[in-house]
Amino acid sequence: MNQTPPTNHLGPDQLNAFIDGELSSAEQQGIEQHLGTCHACTLRVLSTTQLKAATARAGQRFAPPPEALTRLTAQLRAQQATPERSPRTNQTPQAPVKKTARIYTMSSFRPAAWAALAAAILLTISLLGWRQFHQTNALAAELLDQHLFTLSSAATPQVISTDRHTVKPWFQGRLPFSFNLPDTTALPPDTTLKGADLTYLDGQPAALLLFNIHKHEVSIFLTQRATGPTLTTLPTTRAGFTLQTATTPDLRIIAVSDVNPADLDLLVAILVRTQSPA
Numbered sequence: 001m002n003q004t005p006p007t008n009h010l011g012p013d014q015l016n017a018f019i020d021g022e023l024s025s026a027e028q029q030g031i032e033q034h035l036g037t038c039h040a041c042t043l044r045v046l047s048t049t050q051l052k053a054a055t056a057r058a059g060q061r062f063a064p065p066p067e068a069l070t071r072l073t074a075q076l077r078a079q080q081a082t083p084e085r086s087p088r089t090n091q092t093p094q095a096p097v098k099k100t101a102r103i104y105t106m107s108s109f110r111p112a113a114w115a116a117l118a119a120a121i122l123l124t125i126s127l128l129g130w131r132q133f134h135q136t137n138a139l140a141a142e143l144l145d146q147h148l149f150t151l152s153s154a155a156t157p158q159v160i161s162t163d164r165h166t167v168k169p170w171f172q173g174r175l176p177f178s179f180n181l182p183d184t185t186a187l188p189p190d191t192t193l194k195g196a197d198l199t200y201l202d203g204q205p206a207a208l209l210l211f212n213i214h215k216h217e218v219s220i221f222l223t224q225r226a227t228g229p230t231l232t233t234l235p236t237t238r239a240g241f242t243l244q245t246a247t248t249p250d251l252r253i254i255a256v257s258d259v260n261p262a263d264l265d266l267l268v269a270i271l272v273r274t275q276s277p278a
Contacts, residue, residue, distance in 0.1 A: 010034070010041045019049050043198065139202055140238050146199060147219040147241065147256040150210060157195030157210055167196045167209070174198050175205055177224040179251060182274040188266045190214050201254075211267065216259035220271065223252045244268050248275040 010018070010031065017023050018031050035042045149155050159170040164181035171178075181193070190213065197208040201221055209220040225247060234243055234254070244255040246268050255268050 008034075009038065010044065015041075015044060015048055019045065046198075046200065137235075140235055140243060142201065143219075143221065143243060143254060143256050144238050144241060146201075146208065146221075147217075150197075150208075150219055151217055158197050160195040162193050164193065167193065170196065171198065171207055175207060175224075177222075177250060179207065179222050180274045181209075182270050186270060186274070188213070188263065188270065191263075191267060213257070213259045213263050213267065216257055218255060218257040218259060218264065218267065220267075221254040221256075223254075225250055225252050246272050248272055251275060 014031065018028065021028075023031070035045060150157075159167055161167050162184070164183065168179070168181050175198070184193070187193070192212045194210040194212055196210060199206050199208045199221075201223055204223050207222040209222065211218040211220060234245055236243055241256055241258050242261045242264055244261070244264050246253045253268060253271055255264050257264050
């Protein structure tokens with residue numbers, strides 16, 4: 001595989017091989033140099049990496065408990081094995097009688113059938129509940145992973161500025177929605193805008209705003225409400241970090257930090273108010 005010239009975009013095979021670590025050192029270095037000058041390919045690498053991670057998490061499917069399936073199977077077999085009543089041997093043979101359609105009523109179901117139906121309903125409800133729980137925890141893990149990456153020394157925001165008039169215009173044409181940022185004077189005490197990144201959350205494009213509160217790093221994720229992830233069941237804490245959520249008519253806001261929850265709530269509340277200025 002040849003190194004990618006700076007004027008060319010990465011092909012699908014190069015992109016996947018780069019993310020999966022299947023390239024030689026020279027090829028890896030060549031693509032890294034290309035990514036340093038090509039914003040479009042950088043976004044594709046980020047999107048594909050997040051998609052691979054989400055796919056890997058989704059592959060961990062739920063397996064119903066063996067005892068539940070065994071019990072349900074036994075109940076269904078018991079129902080099928082129940083013999084029909086045999087005719088009396090001393091009964092005088094009768095002429096064939098035309099069979100009529102049998103009408104089933106609620107009382108005609110056997111207890112075993114009711115038990116099997118109840119078990120199936122219970123299993124379905126359990127699967128739905130587990131699926132929602134799994135998706136919620138996957139989203140929380142994704143949020144925390146991205147926040148922890150911003151704390152690493154290798155993380156450099158795509159736009160570095162404390163000026164809202166620099167950060168907000170940078171997202172124009174990069175997101176399918178817009179948002180407002182508060183003026184520096186409207187931020188809580190000892191709170192500073194540090195920069196921003198374009199990222200993906202639950203497969204949707206999102207703005208990642210980076211703040212500092214009392215020397216604590218804060219990640220604010222903004223997604224479009226029409227397509228963003230469901231936030232009603234997100235945990236409020238994970239691995240010692242606070243997750244604060246809020247919504248506006250157009251946006252979903254998620255904040256992640258280890259700062260005092262009250263300080264984080266105040267910043268989120270100001271961001272919510274800024275989306276609908278008086």
